[in-house]
Amino acid sequence: MDTERCVLHTVIGEMALEAADGAVVAVELHAHGESPREPQGPVLRRAARQIREYLAGTRRTFDVPLRRPPDATPFQHRVWDALLAIPPGETRTYGELAATLGTSARAVGGACRRNPLPILVPCHRVIAKGGLGGFSGAWQEGPELALKRALLERERSDP
16 A cells, blocks of 8 residues: 655644545644655645645635545444535534434544544534534533634635
């Protein structure tokens, strides 16, 4: 398998992208301690450009090839497909997504937590019934919820 990794310096901090065999396979929102390293291959160059445009507020959707982990369950695939169907700038609660999928909010949260492609597969668009919570397992205000809030605000503003 031909793999490549790059680390982008972005407005939300260092973000690592990984590609294998022509598709993005991982996004790490917090690549702490890694030096920025520009992408070399065409897939990561395209993904990096689109993520930078998204974070600058000039892009709302992505069209880079994605590959999910081979050990992902059929249920995880269903949840991740449902995330991709949430329009930019809109949100759904874990409970709403669960009702659509015929499962529990907790199960949806678990699949979101295992999403290897955050931002590209927009788990930040899923919120708790009482508000923002749940991003990266966070339920209290902190860096994860601040990031979720910032991503949603970017999407809600006009590109």
